[in-house]
Amino acid sequence: MKNVVFFLLLSLNLQAQNCSELPKIRAIFQAGVNEEQLEDMLLLCKKSTCDKTTPYHAAATMKKAEFVWSPISKLSNFNKGKKMLENFIDKNNKNIEARYIRWLTQKMAPSFLNYNSSIDKDYAFIIQNIDESNIEKSYQKTILNHLKKIQNE
Template identity: 55%
Template sequence: MKTLFIAFFAALTLSWSNNCEQLQKVRTFFQDGVDKEQLEEMIVICEKSNCSDVIPYHAAAIMKKAEFVWSPMQKLSNFKKGKKMLENFITKHPNHVEARYIRWLTQNKAPKFLGYYNNLDEDDLFIQKNLAKSNINTDYQNIMLKHIKKIKNE
């Protein structure tokens, strides 16, 4: 019985630690920008993942789908669906730095007529204050900061 418990615990720990194995790939897609095929691949990866850190990227990918559809109604539908997913995630995880980063970037790039720009200052301050003490690896923190600086200088 003791051996069975140890084996179960080891398997559970191993599956939990591999839970976010696709996060780096999703981050890369997000940072590099994607064409329609890459976006669909990113969405499939996100849908198959059970890593909660992937959810904000999934939401951003759904919003980005609006760029690749012809119908204005479908554009708006995709944007609203992704926005709702991202806002729900942030409501549940208000201290999630990457989610705030994704919202900040999205709000900076979203057309103003969509009215999705209310959290820019709040998210910017939150990111600056909390990024260094987050569990995000230093390399990705630097990528995030460079991306923010680039957008602020546009």
């Protein structure tokens, strides 16, 4: 009976962590998005049961600030996404993709937002640990190329 319960719980967990949308979310994120693509990305992230999409959901929420008119809405969207990303990183400090997204967001955020405290440590962490991560080699290469490009701007 214990084995049946174990396998039932295992299969439910595997179903709950279906990350099949992750490559599509990554592709949208890497492409840089217009408002319509951003809404598509947000919808994919909201429907996903995969924890790996949470940093992308946070980034899309922050990016939404670019497409709203009201300064209050801009700041609200940015802060909501920032909080989501920081909470995720607090719980998953070794997550390369989350640290990459935070690094990129901090590099691109306007200085008046004062969201730049982790740039150097995130960059160093990513460079030192990406080879040992469980991220596909092709996406590791994408991340590293993007880091180099943005770092040199």
